[in-house]
Amino acid sequence: MKLLFLGDVVGRAGRDAVLAWMKEIRSRVAPDFVVLNGENAAHGFGLTPKICDDFYAAGVDVVTLGNHAWDHREILNYIDGEPRLLRALNFPPGTPGRGVGVYTLARGRRVAVIQVMGRLFMDALDCPFAALERELARLRLGPGGLDAILVDVHAEATSEKMALGHSCDGRVTLVVGTHSHIPTADAQILPRGTAYLTDAGMCGDYDSVIGMKKIPATQKFTRKVPGERLSPADGTGTVCGVLVETDEKTGLATRIAPLRVGPRLETAWPV
DSSP: OEEEEEOEEBHHHHHHHHHHHHHHHHHHHOOSEEEEEOTBTTTTSOOOHHHHHHHHHHTOOEEEOOTTTTSSTHHHHHHHTOTTEEOOTTSOTTOSSOSEEEEEOGGGOEEEEEEEEOOTTSOOOSOHHHHHHHHHTTOOBSTTSBSEEEEEEEOSOHHHHHHHHHHHTTTOSEEEEESSOSOOSOOEEOTTSOEEESOOOEEBOSSSBTTBOHHHHHHHHHOOSOOOOOOBOOSOOBEEEEEEEEOTTTOOEEEEEEEEESSSSOOBOOO
16 A cells, blocks of 8 residues: 655645645555645645645545644634544644544555644643554554554654654554654664654745745844744745555555655655
């Protein structure tokens, strides 16, 4: 089975790039299941129901969120009725939505998607390690269980992402980081068979500061006075993500390869 994960979509540049490239990506890569992080899709901050529906119509199966999950309040009502939209599992009890979903594909194959949010340099949420352990105690990968388990770790610190990856090794198919908006070069299969990547990168305009217009973002570092509100860069976007192929019996990874298509970064087709 082929599983495709696309990194954080940032603003219109990211949305347009995903929608423009999705048909060719599906044709050339032929993924069986597509997950996308959409937490910055609505003008750089949060997600709206309309944008989420556009992603589904383009061929995305599941959308994950992050620390900007609630920036557009209409998502609060939408998420409870939309099982394909996931927020972080380790939000406190009573938070709208869900942090894990199990989805049935063709031929009865079942894929679970989980998102957790890190705590280093991030909001003070419940422990992501403990939240994952509770879910993995009930979700089993392999014969008699699930065909694949994907974990989106939305976190700032590379060390926290890597620690979560190693803690899941052999029990999930893929652990992939989001939030940093920069694709890392450490795609690998861990010793017990879990595919890992510290950050998938963003889908957005890379002529920017992590997707935002350069001058206002730079001035936040050089001046300590209120300035122009950050807004997404509006050049042509690049799509970044990762493809994982699985062992049909165990659900563990047999291959992991980056995907990058667009005008700024070196192109990488995982074929």
